[in-house]
Amino acid sequence: MTRIIAPFLIGFTLWSAAFVGLYAVQGLGCHWGWGPGLHRGVLTAGYLLTLAIIGWVIHWQFARRSDPSTMVQRVGVMLSICALIASAVIFAPSLYASLCI
Secondary structure (H helix, E strand, C coil): CHHHHHHHHHHHHHHHHHHHHHHHHHHHHHHHCCCHHHHHHHHHHHHHHHHHHHHHHHHHHHHCCCCCCCHHHHHHHHHHHHHHHHHHHHCHHHHCCCCCC
16 A cells, blocks of 8 residues: 555655755744845755755656556546645745745
8 A cells, every 4th residue: 555655655755854854944944043045045955955856856757667557547647746846936935035034
């Protein structure tokens, strides 16, 4: 059962972990009084790391697809691509939005 569901869940599971992680870093950076350069740098690194990891997962999913790829594999790749696009759009404000209020 897990082998069937895993391709569907991997992209958005990584997205949700990155969502929690980036917002935790945002809050902790404000609470601990990080300088703007350090704070923005850590958020940018988290953003780029998220995109790289999800991009690698997509590459891995393509690489392990069998020749007659199954519907589960194709849908899993499509969902991971959606997670990559969602990450790029939703986490983009961490690159330019005000850090602490």
